[in-house]
Amino acid sequence: MxxxxxxxxxxxxxxxxxxxxxxxxxIVFGVLNIINFAHGALYMLGAYLAFTLINMVGMPFWAALLxxxxxxxxxxxxxxxxxxxxxxxxxVADSLLLTFAILLIINESVRMIWGSGIQVxxxxxxxxxxxxxxxxxxxxxxxxxxxxxxxxxxxxxYLFNRTRVGxxxxxxxxxxxxxxxxxxxxxxxxxxxxxxxxxxxxxxxxMAAPMRALDPGMGDKIIIESFIVVVIGGLGSFPGALLGxxxxxxxxGFGGRYLPEVNxxxxxxxxxxxxxxxxxxxxxxxATT
Amino acid sequence: xxxxxxxxxxxxxxxxxxxxxxxxxxxVMPKETLAIIGPNGAGKTTFYNMVSGRMQPxxxxxxxxxxxxxxxPPHKISRLGVxxxxxxxxxxxxxxxxxxxxxxxxxxxxxxxxxxxxxSRNTGIQTEAVEYLKRLGIDELxxxxxxxxxxxxKRLLEIAMVLAxxxxxxxxxxxxxxxTPDETRRTTRLIKALAESGxxxxxxxxxxxxxxxxxxxxxxVMHRGENLFAGxxxxxxxxxxxxxxxxxxxxxxPVEEANT
Amino acid sequence: MKSKIxxxxxxxxxxxxIAVPWIASYFYVFIFTEILILGLFAASFNLxxxxxxxxxxxxxxxxxxxxxxxxxxxxxxxxxxxxxxLVSMGxxxxxxxxxxxxxxxxxxxxxxxxxxxxxMMVFAIAYQWRSVTNGSDGLAGFSLGSFGLGLDLTLGxxxxxxxxxxxIVAIAxxxxxxxxxxxxxxxxxxxxxxxxxxxxxxxNVRTYRLVAFVIAGTFAGLAGGLIAPFLRVASPELLHxxxxxxxxxxxxLGGTGYFLGxxxxxxxxxxxxxxxxxxxxxxxxxxxxxxxxxxxxxxKGLLGTLIDWWMEVKK
Numbered sequence: 001m002x003x004x005x006x007x008x009x010x011x012x013x014x015x016x017x018x019x020x021x022x023x024x025x026x027i028v029f030g031v032l033n034i035i036n037f038a039h040g041a042l043y044m045l046g047a048y049l050a051f052t053l054i055n056m057v058g059m060p061f062w063a064a065l066l067x068x069x070x071x072x073x074x075x076x077x078x079x080x081x082x083x084x085x086x087x088x089x090x091x092v093a094d095s096l097l098l099t100f101a102i103l104l105i106i107n108e109s110v111r112m113i114w115g116s117g118i119q120v121x122x123x124x125x126x127x128x129x130x131x132x133x134x135x136x137x138x139x140x141x142x143x144x145x146x147x148x149x150x151x152x153x154x155x156x157x158y159l160f161n162r163t164r165v166g167x168x169x170x171x172x173x174x175x176x177x178x179x180x181x182x183x184x185x186x187x188x189x190x191x192x193x194x195x196x197x198x199x200x201x202x203x204x205x206x207m208a209a210p211m212r213a214l215d216p217g218m219g220d221k222i223i224i225e226s227f228i229v230v231v232i233g234g235l236g237s238f239p240g241a242l243l244g245x246x247x248x249x250x251x252x253g254f255g256g257r258y259l260p261e262v263n264x265x266x267x268x269x270x271x272x273x274x275x276x277x278x279x280x281x282x283x284x285x286x287a288t289t
Numbered sequence: 290x291x292x293x294x295x296x297x298x299x300x301x302x303x304x305x306x307x308x309x310x311x312x313x314x315x316x317v318m319p320k321e322t323l324a325i326i327g328p329n330g331a332g333k334t335t336f337y338n339m340v341s342g343r344m345q346p347x348x349x350x351x352x353x354x355x356x357x358x359x360x361x362p363p364h365k366i367s368r369l370g371v372x373x374x375x376x377x378x379x380x381x382x383x384x385x386x387x388x389x390x391x392x393x394x395x396x397x398x399x400x401x402x403x404x405x406x407x408x409s410r411n412t413g414i415q416t417e418a419v420e421y422l423k424r425l426g427i428d429e430l431x432x433x434x435x436x437x438x439x440x441x442x443k444r445l446l447e448i449a450m451v452l453a454x455x456x457x458x459x460x461x462x463x464x465x466x467x468x469t470p471d472e473t474r475r476t477t478r479l480i481k482a483l484a485e486s487g488x489x490x491x492x493x494x495x496x497x498x499x500x501x502x503x504x505x506x507x508x509x510v511m512h513r514g515e516n517l518f519a520g521x522x523x524x525x526x527x528x529x530x531x532x533x534x535x536x537x538x539x540x541x542x543p544v545e546e547a548n549t
Numbered sequence: 550m551k552s553k554i555x556x557x558x559x560x561x562x563x564x565x566x567i568a569v570p571w572i573a574s575y576f577y578v579f580i581f582t583e584i585l586i587l588g589l590f591a592a593s594f595n596l597x598x599x600x601x602x603x604x605x606x607x608x609x610x611x612x613x614x615x616x617x618x619x620x621x622x623x624x625x626x627x628x629x630x631x632x633x634x635l636v637s638m639g640x641x642x643x644x645x646x647x648x649x650x651x652x653x654x655x656x657x658x659x660x661x662x663x664x665x666x667x668x669m670m671v672f673a674i675a676y677q678w679r680s681v682t683n684g685s686d687g688l689a690g691f692s693l694g695s696f697g698l699g700l701d702l703t704l705g706x707x708x709x710x711x712x713x714x715x716x717i718v719a720i721a722x723x724x725x726x727x728x729x730x731x732x733x734x735x736x737x738x739x740x741x742x743x744x745x746x747x748x749x750x751x752x753n754v755r756t757y758r759l760v761a762f763v764i765a766g767t768f769a770g771l772a773g774g775l776i777a778p779f780l781r782v783a784s785p786e787l788l789h790x791x792x793x794x795x796x797x798x799x800x801x802l803g804g805t806g807y808f809l810g811x812x813x814x815x816x817x818x819x820x821x822x823x824x825x826x827x828x829x830x831x832x833x834x835x836x837x838x839x840x841x842x843x844x845x846x847x848x849k850g851l852l853g854t855l856i857d858w859w860m861e862v863k864k
Contacts, residue, residue: 029658033658034658035658035661035662037606037665083841083845086845087844087845092657092658093598093602093604093657094844094848096604096606096657096658096661097604097797097801097840097844098840098841098844098845100606100794100797100840101837101838101840101841101844102837102841103837104791104794104833104834104836104837104840105834105837105838105841107833107837108831108833108834108837109834111831112831112834220669220790224665224666224669227662227663227665227666228666230662231659231662231663231666235658235659261677262677264673264674264676264677265670265673265674265677268666268667268669268670268673271666272651272667275651275654275663276651279654279655280655341749362748362753363745363748363749364748364749364750364751364752364753364754367748367749367750367751368751372749373749379743379745379746379749380743380746381738381739381742381743381746382742382743383738383742384738384739384742388735391735392735392736392739392747392750393750395732395735395736396736396747396750396751396752397750397751400732401732401733401735401736401752401757402732402733403731403732403733404727404728404731404733404734405727405728405731406731406732407727407730407731408730408731408732408734408735409730411732450746450750453750454750454751
């Protein structure tokens with residue numbers, strides 16, 4: 001029983017973390033119609049910035065949680081203004097190629113700046129212990145991730161359902177023609193949305209830093225996971241991103257514990273199954289060739 | 290009296306709660322030319338999209354030559370003999386005019402499955418392609434890249450491609466839209482000649498009333514997705530409701546200038 | 550006239566390629582072997598990207614599986630090299646059929662994501678299935694026996710191996726070229742420019758995409774089968790997505806609109822890599838910057854830009 005309880009909690013914290021990252025990917029896709037291949041690299045950058053701020057500068061974790069994602073968002077604005085602006089009017093393939101190039105550049109820059117070795121960020125004192133819950137001991141930090149995840153989830157829900165900007169973003173994600181009809185593809189909105197997506201990736205990176213070791217391959221892992229999340233849930237759908245993230249969280253939470261020999265493979269099997277029966281994801285629609 | 294080539298019953302398409310096409314019944318007889326008219330948003334293109342397989346109908350049935358084709362994918366419907374043009378030009382821009390038709394012909398003849406021939410030496414298909422271009426009077430353009438020819442010629446090229454799969458039923462979506470008056474006259478003459486050749490059955494949507502009255506054997510008037518009236522051109526001209534609902538509106542609209 | 554000049558240049562290049570082992574040091578024999586193998590890999594990728602318009606970020610899956618197949622057959626069965634290559638092609642074709650079936654159904658954004666994800670799935674398998682793949686170290690310690698067809702070739706000799714690679718790549722390229730110029734190839738080009746019109750001409754676009762994907766995977770598998778004995782190892786790196794990035798970059802670098810573009814791209818890529826890695830570790834950084842610049846400013850690639858420039862001069 002206690003095994004299942006902690007596997008569930010583990011699934012929940014992985015799932016919420018993935019949701020934060022995947023929803024950023026979805027927002028950028030929805031409004032800009034591009035899949036940002038560098039999204040995982042931006043997440044990694046969030047983690048490494050937090051590492052520098054905490055371990056090098058000596059800032060408290062909380063300050064890093066606030067500042068590092070902003071740093072990532074500022075970089076995203078620069079990427080958008082310097083590079084992406086050339087290709088918004090072009091074929092989709094070009095945006096895929098360009099964000100892929102950005103991914104290579106960020107990955108290698110991280111390797112140059114922080115080295116190929118593994119780096120570790122300690123959770124703040126307050127959250128470094130563990131508590132007894134459901135009959136087993138759970139890392140306090142894990143609970144913290146769940147709480148922050150739920151707060152962000154609520155915030156995003158409010159944004160998408162209760163504010164005009166959010167509703168437009170959500171509608172645009174599902175129907176591109178309408179997005180164009182509302183003339184939301186103005187430069188400011190495009191840059192803003194791209195930066196917001198990057199900010200979410202950055203938040204995910206900082207939150208993940210004390211849970212996972214930092215290495216230059218961490219962005220690659222997370223972008224694949226995010227793809228799996230949006231394919232399972234449905235590209236462009238926000239409830240879909242949540243659902244996909246939870247499914248993947250459960251696969252990790254339970255797969256790692258009960259099927260360690262094939263745990264790396266399970267997410268792909270899940271994705272293939274969804275593709276076979278629901279090619280557009282569980283909550284997606286449209287977008288066939 | 291022969292059997293209808295196309296029988297449509299209760300055809301309906303709803304987007305969310307809005308009906309774009311609602312309960313259309315229609316029979317099209319072989320070799321006739323039927324025009325579908327109606328103001329923008331009347332559901333003409335949605336109607337076409339369902340008949341050609343681009344959209345799934347919400348309700349209703351489409352029978353082609355006694356065969357149920359409702360909801361089949363476009364390539365299957367095309368194989369069964371329905372061919373269509375689009376309101377916006379739908380050609381292969383980076384190929385030559387002749388190659389555009391060759392692609393369609395090699396699809397039709399099953400050459401498209403050949404991996405180890407050299408397409409540029411397929412003289413049979415090349416001769417045939419030039420013949421189709423001749424029929425549309427654009428054979429002197431055969432060596433040009435399709436994206437550089439004039440707007441009107443692109444439309445004619447698309448018609449050549451539409452005809453090249455030897456369709457039983459041809460759907461033309463506003464064939465003269467955006468053409469200069471000269472091009473419109475030329476195109477109307479061409480379609481009329483094709484229709485009179487007795488080889489084709491045409492469904493045509495069109496905004497230009499002169500073209501419609503010139504070509505159509507029968508006219509279906511659509512309004513807000515519904516069948517407002519169907520009859521001969523004479524009947525349509527004299528129908529009071531049609532005059533107010535559509536022909537009257539037509540006069541208010543500025544005559545579309547050629548935009549090429 | 551124009552085609553005569555082109556043929557003369559091509560003949561000269563081929564003569565030069567044949568002569569490499571006699572006029573250059575082993576160092577260059579190795580470099581040219583790599584250029585040829587990666588050129589074939591990139592050309593197979595360009596069949597789906599440049600011709601059919603599908604951007605795959607997982608093409609290394611087929612390359613890597615091809616290399617593992619040859620390595621496994623050499624270790625366990627010691628078959629002639631030619632047979633190994635056929636096994637590589639078969640294994641890659643099968644994998645391409647499965648991945649392709651799941652990926653070609655959706656639009657190009659999905660396609661790019663799915664090919665990347667499935668590519669990494671194959672990477673994960675190679676990494677985790679230690680008993681067969683030897684995990685992260687990969688398969689090594691195999692050696693080439695006979696070539697097959699009763700030919701007596703010392704494949705262990707780099708010059709001989711280079712000539713074998715040259716011959717096989719030449720034959721494979723001719724086959725690929727014919728496919729590109731065939732009626733089928735014409736349909737692929739038509740699909741890139743306007744898939745809708747193709748399906749309204751009565752063809753199932755999905756089927757054509759899948760066939761192209763399988764052909765591309767098969768030839769990538771052949772290239773993989775050639776690379777394993779050359780590197781003397783089949784390792785997970787050959788399956789990693791950074792390996793998938795290489796044909797993408799080579800095709801873009803040379804020019805996706807030309808059959809020879811990927812080969813030109815491969816040559817520039819390998820020479821540049823050799824030169825740049827001699828003074829910096831950060832080859833991938835340079836790669837990213839080049840890719841970004843090519844995409845933004847020189848989308849037609851080196852060949853396309855050169856040809857455009859030549860046309861301008863002639864005017």
